[in-house]
Amino acid sequence: LARDGFPLMNEADWLSGFNTNNLSEVIWGSNVIDAETTFFRSYFYLASNTFNGSQIRNNPKIADRRLIDATPDTDYRKKAFIVDAPNTNSSAANGEGGFGNDPNYTDEAVFDARVAELYATYGLTSRFNLHPYMHFKLKNKNPGSIDPDDVIYMRTSEMYLIEAEARAMLNDIPGAQAALDPLGSERDSAYDVNIYNTQQALMDHIKFQRGLELWGEGFGYTDKIRWDEGIDHAADGGSGASEILYQQAYQVERPSVNDAWIFKIPQAEIDANPNLGPGDQN
Structure with missing residues (x-):
């Protein structure tokens, strides 16, 4: 809706x-x-x-x-x-x-x-x-x-992708394909959603579609957390990013084993809020 x-x-x-x-x-x-x-x-x-x-x-x-x-x-x-x-x-x-x-x-x-x-x-x-x-x-x-x-902040394309991902996670292959097809067919004149006919193939394709469709709109960070995926700019021939510039961010362990993905509570909030202390810090 x-x-x-x-x-x-x-x-x-x-x-x-x-x-x-x-x-x-x-x-x-x-x-x-x-x-x-x-x-x-x-x-x-x-x-x-x-x-x-x-x-x-x-x-x-x-x-x-x-x-x-x-x-x-x-x-x-x-x-x-x-x-x-x-x-x-x-x-x-x-x-x-x-x-x-x-x-x-x-x-x-x-x-x-x-x-x-x-x-x-x-x-x-x-x-x-x-x-x-x-x-x-x-x-x-x-x-x-x-x-x-x-x-x-929010576009129709994201709604199609949210529905497709939810249906794919439920292993509803026809439902996920039906949710993806309007978006894919609009963007790609040769699009054929039927080739993504397994749960894994659909999830991989949905991740690709989110990366391309929503590029630059602020979703990559939270998607990585949701999927528990790390960052590796060196894999598969490299992303094109510079290791000299990215330094520690060039390769980052997945969120489940790396607390660096969690935003810290501002120190000013801890200092001012009587219900928070240093032990509550993320």
Whole structure:
């Protein structure tokens, strides 16, 4: 019932930037008022590669290459992730920044032309670094600016995925397939839900769909906790993340054996609340 009246977005809307609550799928979100919001409070300041903030300009946000490589070309969501973006950061932690170091380009003219094309397409300037697998899922309405945009919390797609996962966990294979099919068929022109015909195959596919559909919207952390899965950026050829930058977060044990997943109670709360003491800390 939660998704009634909120139809799935089409390709044009899905690729439009996720910057307005006026999209058909949005069930709940924050309407941001430009005159009352500083750019430091904007989610796009942290997450959108078109936002004119120093962190974004220097370090564009990239997707896990394993997720994007597993996405079929018939799925239009793949268009939001630029697999062949040149690495323009001469100080890149992976040592592959700048023409001559980028293994994906052997012709400097081709490298430069692709850079110019991406700048023009997404409204960027030469101050913005590019990087393979960078995303343009979340885009400012006014690219290259510091204008804040709406923040979406809940969409119809999530409702389909919640139902599919619940039915898969109950081993209701037809029910899970029926819940998945509208979403998968809308996003992928060659989608065939019937190939996921066991409980394990369905659960693996639902995890993939959640990772792709909800990428950048804040679900990965809690999904890992629910599924008791760790993080391993080195597995299966690597995610593309830098071990130098990620350090201890590059490989993280699953939540059931690692309390680092649990948010700490703020010390100010413990100090002020007579019903809490140091022993209550998570």
